[in-house]
Amino acid sequence: MISKLLGLGNKFLKKFEEQVDCEQPIYFSVDLDHKELKTVWLFGDESQIGLNYSENKTILTSRDKKTKSFKSDQKLKDLIERQIQEKILTSFERAKELIHLFPNIQNPDDGERKGEEWLKVTNHVLKESLKKASSEEHLSINAKIFMGVRPGHQDYNIRLQCYNLDYSLTFLENGKIYLSVYDDKNFERGHSKEPSYSGEFYNNRPLILDEFIKLIFEVFKKSEFKIFD
Known part of the structure; x- marks a missing residue:
């Protein structure tokens, strides 16, 4: 989990992690630009979550619009990829339904x-x-x-x-x-x-x-x- 990876004592990360796992967004986007990735998840209450990954820095934006940046590494990249994979697969299942x-x-x-x-x-x-x-x-x-x-x-x-x-x-x-x-x-x-x-x-x-x-x-x-x- 993100909070365990980047620091158990970080309250922002713990709250962000809860928001990521709480529900499927009603609409989301993924922007691939060579070695940079941006994704925005929009929820029913019009709040949103943002993940911006580049080689040097990862920026997380929570549903209450608070933003924090962290040093990027492969483990963090892997975690973000898995989160996006989960959202995309759930969306495909919705399309099949x-x-x-x-x-x-x-x-x-x-x-x-x-x-x-x-x-x-x-x-x-x-x-x-x-x-x-x-x-x-x-x-x-x-x-x-x-x-x-x-x-x-x-x-x-x-x-x-x-x-x-x-x-x-x-x-x-x-x-x-x-x-x-x-x-x-x-x-x-x-x-x-x-x-x-x-x-x-x-x-x-x-x-x-x-x-x-x-x-x-x-x-x-x-x-x-x-x-x-």
Whole structure:
């Protein structure tokens, strides 16, 4: 546990640890930037927890907005990675539960099949880019992940921004999931105003979600932070 690692007598760490373990956030983000990691967890009462890790310093922000910094080391990095892994896995389980609320699945129609194939091809290209970045020192992996119910919205959402691609997977109230993918190739994030692909899925929702889960796993496997190894 964090308090045991960094000092049993530290009241801030003990309280922070209790806040980390008390509940699943309704929405959280993870920002990977080469050797730096930032994550923010938003709770139902609008309070939040923050973890910022860099090679030299780790900054923790508690739900009462108090902030402390500590010297980074491998053990602390491992602990933070495990905490993030737990939150991501719980969010994936929530996504699966939402699909199981609507179990009447038939054979996918042509549009669903084409959308699934498009996603697989796009993911393959991105995975190859991640593989190259992880093997060459002058390249780095940068990605942002958002999971949960966004403030001001009602639908559960999983979003991944990696390099030029911006994926958004939304679980609709009618049981369908809506996928949109923006491609900002050769431009800054947000340049593209129309998605390269958008479509709804019902009969092959488990396969679409599985593709999304495998892609997020691959991002972390190839990054500096081995949350999924």
